[in-house]
Amino acid sequence: MNSADRHKESGLDQVLKTKMPALGIDLGGTKILAALVHDLKLASEPKRIPTPHGAAEILDALVGLIEDFQKDHLIAGVGIATAGIVNIETGQVIGSTGNLPGWEGTKIKKYIEGRIVLPVHVENDANTAAYGEAKAAGFENKTCSITVTLGTGIGGGIVLGGKLYRGAHWAAGEIGHIRIGLDNRRLCTCGLFDCWEAYASGRGFRMTAQEVLSGVSPEHSQLAAIKADELTNEAVVDAATAGDIMAQKIVNTWHEHICSGLAGLAHTLDPDCFFISGGMSKFVDYELIKELLVDRTLPRIGESVEVRPAALGLTAGLIGAGQLVLDELIASART
Amino acid sequence: MNSADRHKESGLDQVLKTKMPALGIDLGGTKILAALVHDLKLASEPKRIPTPHGAAEILDALVGLIEDFQKDHLIAGVGIATAGIVNIETGQVIGSTGNLPGWEGTKIKKYIEGRIVLPVHVENDANTAAYGEAKAAGFENKTCSITVTLGTGIGGGIVLGGKLYRGAHWAAGEIGHIRIGLDNRRLCTCGLFDCWEAYASGRGFRMTAQEVLSGVSPEHSQLAAIKADELTNEAVVDAATAGDIMAQKIVNTWHEHICSGLAGLAHTLDPDCFFISGGMSKFVDYELIKELLVDRTLPRIGESVEVRPAALGLTAGLIGAGQLVLDELIASART
Numbered sequence: 001m002n003s004a005d006r007h008k009e010s011g012l013d014q015v016l017k018t019k020m021p022a023l024g025i026d027l028g029g030t031k032i033l034a035a036l037v038h039d040l041k042l043a044s045e046p047k048r049i050p051t052p053h054g055a056a057e058i059l060d061a062l063v064g065l066i067e068d069f070q071k072d073h074l075i076a077g078v079g080i081a082t083a084g085i086v087n088i089e090t091g092q093v094i095g096s097t098g099n100l101p102g103w104e105g106t107k108i109k110k111y112i113e114g115r116i117v118l119p120v121h122v123e124n125d126a127n128t129a130a131y132g133e134a135k136a137a138g139f140e141n142k143t144c145s146i147t148v149t150l151g152t153g154i155g156g157g158i159v160l161g162g163k164l165y166r167g168a169h170w171a172a173g174e175i176g177h178i179r180i181g182l183d184n185r186r187l188c189t190c191g192l193f194d195c196w197e198a199y200a201s202g203r204g205f206r207m208t209a210q211e212v213l214s215g216v217s218p219e220h221s222q223l224a225a226i227k228a229d230e231l232t233n234e235a236v237v238d239a240a241t242a243g244d245i246m247a248q249k250i251v252n253t254w255h256e257h258i259c260s261g262l263a264g265l266a267h268t269l270d271p272d273c274f275f276i277s278g279g280m281s282k283f284v285d286y287e288l289i290k291e292l293l294v295d296r297t298l299p300r301i302g303e304s305v306e307v308r309p310a311a312l313g314l315t316a317g318l319i320g321a322g323q324l325v326l327d328e329l330i331a332s333a334r335t
Numbered sequence: 336m337n338s339a340d341r342h343k344e345s346g347l348d349q350v351l352k353t354k355m356p357a358l359g360i361d362l363g364g365t366k367i368l369a370a371l372v373h374d375l376k377l378a379s380e381p382k383r384i385p386t387p388h389g390a391a392e393i394l395d396a397l398v399g400l401i402e403d404f405q406k407d408h409l410i411a412g413v414g415i416a417t418a419g420i421v422n423i424e425t426g427q428v429i430g431s432t433g434n435l436p437g438w439e440g441t442k443i444k445k446y447i448e449g450r451i452v453l454p455v456h457v458e459n460d461a462n463t464a465a466y467g468e469a470k471a472a473g474f475e476n477k478t479c480s481i482t483v484t485l486g487t488g489i490g491g492g493i494v495l496g497g498k499l500y501r502g503a504h505w506a507a508g509e510i511g512h513i514r515i516g517l518d519n520r521r522l523c524t525c526g527l528f529d530c531w532e533a534y535a536s537g538r539g540f541r542m543t544a545q546e547v548l549s550g551v552s553p554e555h556s557q558l559a560a561i562k563a564d565e566l567t568n569e570a571v572v573d574a575a576t577a578g579d580i581m582a583q584k585i586v587n588t589w590h591e592h593i594c595s596g597l598a599g600l601a602h603t604l605d606p607d608c609f610f611i612s613g614g615m616s617k618f619v620d621y622e623l624i625k626e627l628l629v630d631r632t633l634p635r636i637g638e639s640v641e642v643r644p645a646a647l648g649l650t651a652g653l654i655g656a657g658q659l660v661l662d663e664l665i666a667s668a669r670t
Contacts, residue, residue: 085635095635143503158603160495167605168478169639177633178599182516182534182592190633199517257517264513264599268493270502298512298525300420300430304504 020076023069024322025062026125026315027051027082029099032058034065035315036073037322040136042315044073055106062108063115070116076329077118079321080108081125085171091122094170121325125317126173127164129310130157132320133275135327136311144271147310148175150258151278153189154197158269164324176201180260199257202280205233208257209250221246237283255285259292266293266301277310284309355411358404359657360397361460361650362386362417364434367393369400370650371408372657375471377650379408390441397443398450405451411664412453414656415443416460420506426457429505456660460652461508462499464645465492467655468610470662471646479606482645483510485593486613488524489532493604499659511536515595534592537615540568543592544585556581572618590620594627601628601636612645619644 021038032051036044047068052061066078084103085095091109108122123131130147139145140162149155154176158165165172181194186207188195198204210228218225221244223236239247262274276284286307294302312319356371356378367386371379382403387396401413419438420430426444443457458466465482474480475497484490489511493500500507516529521542523530533539545563553560556579558571574582597609611619621642629637647654 095633144507156603160500165495165604168607169605169635171633171636171639172479172603172605174602174605174633174636177602179595179631180514180517180599182520182529182595185517192631192633194517260514260517264515265603267509267512268491268507268600268603269500270504270507270509272503296514296527298430298506298509298527300504301506301509304506 020074022322022325023066023075023078024128024318024320024325025065025078025080026128026318026321027058027062027080027100028125029083032061032065033315033318034069035318035322036069036075037079037319038326040132040312040319040323042319044069046315046318051100055102058100058103059106059108059111063112066112066116066118075118077325078112078116078120079128079323079325080112080120080122081128081317081321082108082122083125085169085174086122086124086127087170088121088123088166091120093122119325119329121321121328123164123321123324124157124170124173125321126155127157127166128318128320128324129155129277129312129316130159130173130275130320131164131324132312132316133277133310134159134162135320135323137273137275137308139272142272144269145273145275146173146175146265146269146271147275147277147316148262149278150201150276150280150284152202154201154261155278175261175265178261178264180257180264196257196261200254200261202233204257205236205250205254205280205283206231208253209233209236212246212250212253216246223247233280233283251283251285252288254283255288255292258284259289259296262289262293262307263296263302266297266305270301271305273306273308275308275310277313277316279314281309355409357657357660358401358410358413359463359653359655359660360400360413360415361463361653361656362393362397362415362435363460364418367396367400368650368653369404370653370657371404371410372414372654373661375467375647375654375658377654379404381650381653386435390437393435393438394441394443394446398447401447401451401453410453412660413447413451413455414463414658414660415447415455415457416463416652416656417443417457418460420504420509421457421459421462422505423456423458423501426455428457454660454664456656456663458499458656458659459492459505459508460656461490462492462501463653463655463659464490464612464647464651465494465508465610465655466499466659467647467651468612468645469494469497470655470658472608472610472643474607477607479604480608480610481508481510481600481604481606482610482612482651483597484613485536485611485615485619487537489536489596490613510596510600513596513599515592515599531592531596535589535596537568539592540571540585540589540615540618541566543588544568544571547581547585547588551581558582568615568618586618586620587623589618590623590627593619594624594631597624597628597642598631598637601632601640605636606640608641608643610643610645612648612651614649616644 035046156175176197491510511532
């Protein structure tokens with residue numbers, strides 16, 4: 001038995017017997033968030049550092065964070081949630097890194113396991129969030145849940161029978177780029193036209209607002225008095241709640257847009273549940289979504305599927321990453 | 336051991352040792368097709384009878400067909416492919432029966448197993464076709480294949496890791512009703528707007544042709560001389576091949592429409608392969624589809640997925656249904 005194996009075995013023992021936590025890390029474009037995770041909960045205060053520029057600098061920052069936590073805690077393993085398509089076997093980011101320029105191709109797992117003697121699991125951040133949400137909801141034995149992250153963009157993760165579904169080339173769940181329009185009307189940040197994300201994300205909401213308000217005078221909407229670049233999505237939602245008809249039109253159209261994508265996913269995968277997470281999820285009217293979904297799907301499909309706000313909030317990615325490592329250690333101990 | 340179990344056991348023995356076939360039955364809106372199936376091939380000439388009107392009459396016809404085959408053959412089990420959403424545990428059609436009015440709610444498995452002492456498996460026809468195609472392609476251990484049946488409508492079936500994926504409420508793979516447009520422009524036969532089927536099916540192709548040719552004079556297209564209700568999809572494809580620019584526009588637009596749905600499925604499930612089957616598949620330009628798919632998807636996703644013509648042709652549903660029964664008998668013998 002080599003030292004890594006020995007470490008792994010003693011780690012397993014600890015996980016199973018003493019509830020040793022994992023370290024969950026959520027690597028974002030502007031900040032890195034890390035915390036101890038156990039039993040689908042944070043087991044420490046999260047630490048937050050700004051994301052450095054450059055792949056080498058990010059890797060060093062990750063190692064630094066791990067070493068920091070190791071000073072005070074025994075850790076069973078490290079789960080890292082990152083933007084991008086990730087080959088989880090090699091722990092390498094192989095595409096679509098969004099706002100982490102230079103990150104594509106980085107062999108995260110290999111580098112970090114070379115510096116720190118702990119099992120490291122690297123996974124797409126929407127996947128770890130989906131895993132965390134499914135586990136937190138007790139969906140271990142359910143057929144299918146899809147977590148939709150409505151943020152500035154749209155991310156997604158699919159859990160089938162309690163396991164992450166990663167696709168044939170690690171790219172499953174890129175649901176933000178489902179095409180929902182025919183006319184090349186809106187350009188998505190990815191370079192494709194009419195992606196779901198271009199309509200139903202925070203960015204899409206804002207574009208819908210600008211389209212609806214174009215040419216509208218202040219006597220028809222209080223929003224028309226606000227400069228386009230100062231108009232926030234929150235202001236639109238507030239105006240809608242206060243009865244502004246143009247604002248209500250924007251919010252309703254946004255719900256229609258959300259539903260276009262959900263209906264396609266429902267017809268494809270017939271899930272038990274959609275979990276809606278991300279910064280925009282607080283604006284979602286779940287009753288309206290469910291009503292639209294029933295209207296936009298074949299009988300039984302929209303009626304059967306649940307649509308729920310996600311439970312773990314902004315730490316879902318981090319908690320899911322940590323929990324994935326713990327569950328893998330436990331599963332490998334049992335086989 | 337009761338007589339059904341004894342029969343089952345001796346059947347299993349026969350399947351494993353003597354290559355006993357199953358009977359595959361494809362129940363369509365106008366005809367019922369039945370043949371012996373073994374090793375993913377037809378093991379007899381297919382028998383074809385017209386589909387009677389009414390659920391009781393269809394059930395009697397199915398029993399009659401099975402008894403006909405039993406006169407001359409030992410059969411391990413019966414696999415029935417039918418339109419509609421099927422609960423395979425109860426063998427009951429629970430929704431969306433399309434052109435089989437009165438069929439919804441029918442307890443097919445229970446009725447037939449009450450009349451004939453053989454294991455009966457009832458399954459959605461697009462699912463059995465997808466199972467047949469995946470097995471015929473040797474995809475037993477592949478992550479994901481999606482079979483897209485481009486006929487008058489669009490059907491679909493999803494095979495993950497060699498197993499049919501049926502969803503949480505038996506309704507997965509209703510991919511014809513993925514929404515690909517935003518404007519409620521085309522009504523689908525299901526009553527929803529802008530379903531993929533309303534554009535990329537045979538019916539959708541014809542509607543595109545009518546839209547493109549509306550107001551076009553014979554000097555601009557040879558197709559303009561043909562009356563709208565006499566214009567066949569084949570005539571449009573032939574004219575396109577012969578260089579008619581309007582016909583080429585129709586055919587290209589149809590390929591764009593096909594690709595809209597494929598791109599959404601590729602972003603969602605990241606499959607190894609799409610198998611394209613059905614009556615319209617002979618008009619598909621696979622090189623063009625692949626090119627469009629690369630253009631309409633994130634890097635790696637469209638590039639990675641294969642798009643292939645289905646191998647089993649119009650008997651895919653029947654062969655898949657028969658093979659499902661055989662594989663289930665073999666699997667249950669091994670556990």
